Amino acid sequence: MKSNQLIHQGEQLLITGNFEAAKDILTDALLKDPNNPEVYYLLGDTLCKLNRFEEAITLLRKANRLLPNHPRIIHLLGWVLFMNGETDASRMLMKKSLTMDSDNEQIYADLAVLEMKSNNLNRARHYISLGKKITPNDLILNKIEVILENMVYFSEVTDAKKKFN
Secondary structure, three states, rough: OOOOHEEEEEEEHHHOHHHHHHHHHHHHHHHHOOOOHHHHHHHHHHHOOOOHHHHHHHHHHHHHOOOOOHHHHHHHHHHHHHHOHHHHHHHHHHHHHHHHHHOOHHHHHHHHHHHOOOHHHHHHHHHHHHHHHHHOOOHHHHHHHHHHHHHHHHHHHHHHHHHHO
8 A cells, every 4th residue: 555545544543533543554654655744743643642742752853854844743742742741842832833823723722721731820811812713612712711710710719718727
């Protein structure tokens, strides 16, 4: 089977959530076409979904070397770095991808999650607001917003309890 057929098949398996099979197919595609940034990107995405972040980082960095400054590659690399605990590098890359793809609500959502995890709740709110300007009814942004508001509420309750104790 040709590499572009393997890539398509691997991408379809990734979309349907069959990550192990996608990994195997995309690994075969990589052997046939070792200089194709799309294979590195898709295999990095697959490994991210399998929680194999170190391997995903290596593949996404290779994709970025082969196709420098592509917003989807930079965004996913930023997300994988975040999942691997590298918040500062992650923030920098996701903000960079946002400058190249400012209409991508997923980047806003991911930055909001990153800022929530870093306890930067106002920044998280800002990213949610910007994302909702693009897609006001986005389910992911709406869910993140509910979680954020719960975090704010519990933070306020905790602060109030500290004042009374």
